[in-house]
Amino acid sequence: MPETTVTEQTTFGQRLRAATDRFGPLCAGIDPHRALVESWGLTYDVDGLTRFTETCVEAFAGHVGVVKPQSAFFEVFGSRGIAVLERAIVALRDAGTLVILDAKRGDIGSTMSAYAEAFLGKDAVAPADALTASPYLGFESLRPALDLAAQTGRGVFVLALTSNPEGRTVQHATLRDTSVAESIVAGAAAENAAARTHGDLGSVGLVVGATVGSAVQELGLDLAGCNGPLLAPGVGAQGGTSEDLRRVFGDALPNVLPSSSREVLSAGPDVVQLREQAVRTSEHHAGLLR
Numbered sequence: 001m002p003e004t005t006v007t008e009q010t011t012f013g014q015r016l017r018a019a020t021d022r023f024g025p026l027c028a029g030i031d032p033h034r035a036l037v038e039s040w041g042l043t044y045d046v047d048g049l050t051r052f053t054e055t056c057v058e059a060f061a062g063h064v065g066v067v068k069p070q071s072a073f074f075e076v077f078g079s080r081g082i083a084v085l086e087r088a089i090v091a092l093r094d095a096g097t098l099v100i101l102d103a104k105r106g107d108i109g110s111t112m113s114a115y116a117e118a119f120l121g122k123d124a125v126a127p128a129d130a131l132t133a134s135p136y137l138g139f140e141s142l143r144p145a146l147d148l149a150a151q152t153g154r155g156v157f158v159l160a161l162t163s164n165p166e167g168r169t170v171q172h173a174t175l176r177d178t179s180v181a182e183s184i185v186a187g188a189a190a191e192n193a194a195a196r197t198h199g200d201l202g203s204v205g206l207v208v209g210a211t212v213g214s215a216v217q218e219l220g221l222d223l224a225g226c227n228g229p230l231l232a233p234g235v236g237a238q239g240g241t242s243e244d245l246r247r248v249f250g251d252a253l254p255n256v257l258p259s260s261s262r263e264v265l266s267a268g269p270d271v272v273q274l275r276e277q278a279v280r281t282s283e284h285h286a287g288l289l290r
């Protein structure tokens, strides 16, 4: 039985801390891009998607702490693609590997309730441990997901400073001296306040790209004070390095999950090589981040 067996009695923040203590900080992405699937010698169809995903599950399950499937690459194939994603989520979680589903949901509260039920609810078909969410309809529009995640022991990662250069036009904007990103960090910090009093990592995380340069310092964001996990995409294929992570996150480094998809996946299709690449990448970041 793996030590990090998923139970709904613990919070997501507690399970995440246990997983990264054991396996290192890497969040390995499952992003079946057409070019990657074909470079693995597979056809870009549901059969190829299935083989690609099963290979990733075999390589990562029980060997990496956290895996992040990108929903878009499964949605491309309609209901059959979503079925592949659901099987992967179940298999990973059965092996004790935490799953962050990157679906970036966000809508008005009444619709957000349905998204929350679909991805985080106790009767969800294949619930992940955490879901990425977009706060650009207002942080409070995410309330149904935040509340349901808290009830079901799951997590939410809220987009704060995304890794793409276009993000800054919205996220750096200020209103009465407060930037959009700062208000999102404050929203997450408030959700994580109770966990902090118990000395635990909170379950409401932020997405902050490894590629955001000096934005965290320029905008005066207190990422360590947020007391939540910090999902950091942008390492590897988007050019971010461990050194960038140090510069971006400073004293918040212990809460950072470097997230890498294409850089790790390029080691496939051999299961052992793929697993070794993920484990090596996690060890590399662990050495530099801790």
Ligand SMILES: O=c1ccn([C@@H]2O[C@H](COP(=O)(O)O)[C@@H](O)[C@H]2O)c(=O)[nH]1
Residues within 6 Å of the ligand: 029, 031, 070, 102, 161, 162, 163, 164, 207, 208, 209, 233, 234, 235, 236, 237, 238, 259, 260, 261, 262, 263
């Ligand atoms: O700000 C963000 C938020 C999410 N992502 C997602 O992470 C991966 C990155 O893939 P790589 O191959 O490692 O570049 C992908 O699923 C993005 O949708 C992000 O890149 N930036």
